[in-house]
Amino acid sequence: MAEPTPRFGAAMDVRFDASVAAFAEFLTDRGLDHIELRAGYLDVREDGPTPATLRNVADDYGVTYSVHAPHLDVAPGNVNERLRSAVVDATVDALDFAAAIDAVGVVTHGGGARTRYPSHVREHVRSQAVETIRACARHAAAVDVPLCLENQRTKPDVRRFTATPDRLASILEAVDVGPDALRVTLDVGHAKASGIEYGRFVDRFGDRIHLVHLHDNDGETDAHDPLPSFRSVGDDVGAPYNVLEMKSRADIDRSL
Numbered sequence: 427m428a429e430p431t432p433r434f435g436a437a438m439d440v441r442f443d444a445s446v447a448a449f450a451e452f453l454t455d456r457g458l459d460h461i462e463l464r465a466g467y468l469d470v471r472e473d474g475p476t477p478a479t480l481r482n483v484a485d486d487y488g489v490t491y492s493v494h495a496p497h498l499d500v501a502p503g504n505v506n507e508r509l510r511s512a513v514v515d516a517t518v519d520a521l522d523f524a525a526a527i528d529a530v531g532v533v534t535h536g537g538g539a540r541t542r543y544p545s546h547v548r549e550h551v552r553s554q555a556v557e558t559i560r561a562c563a564r565h566a567a568a569v570d571v572p573l574c575l576e577n578q579r580t581k582p583d584v585r586r587f588t589a590t591p592d593r594l595a596s597i598l599e600a601v602d603v604g605p606d607a608l609r610v611t612l613d614v615g616h617a618k619a620s621g622i623e624y625g626r627f628v629d630r631f632g633d634r635i636h637l638v639h640l641h642d643n644d645g646e647t648d649a650h651d652p653l654p655s656f657r658s659v660g661d662d663v664g665a666p667y668n669v670l671e672m673k674s675r676a677d678i679d680r681s682l
Contacts, residue, residue, distance in 0.1 A: 438464060480527040517534055539584065539587075591627055
């Protein structure tokens, strides 16, 4: 059976101030056919679209969806058990929502620990993060929507658990949920800002990469600049879903 044609699209940022249907029209007019819905967009809208509305938009415009789980002020490795459980609940809600709109995956972050903390604290935070991701990945298996763990960029004051290929592989091994339910989101901008060639992630994780986040930067800051080479980068990775993460619709046009 032939492999499906990779889809290219863009994330719908909270700054875009448009309906999902209007954004779908904007993208499809430009030859793009995938939308990533972000919790930051959905959570601030009292008039947020229902799953039925989103399925109708997908049918009308021929687009697919992915969902980015909550990540602002979210700590998967929180040492406070009530707060850690809240992260699980929020991600489970995102997975249920994704299942209701026939989304192809849910992106999540792996968190990190402050480097100034003692080693036993950092190890405890990591174990908490593993428990969080494991619980969410098991729910992903139950609703048949893959959870896609994203590589975050390195930061000097935080040891992020998915920032390098080795760390991401270590977390995936510790979570120990199969690749059908727990996959990878490769963020090429995060890799560049970390001084890591994105090809190292491709070599390490291959077909487990389900989604790609596409943006550019100066190699130091996470600027989310336009990336005119996004199609060739996506072709290099070979994932089925590719998402421009831009700060404005004008930047999507600049990438195009």
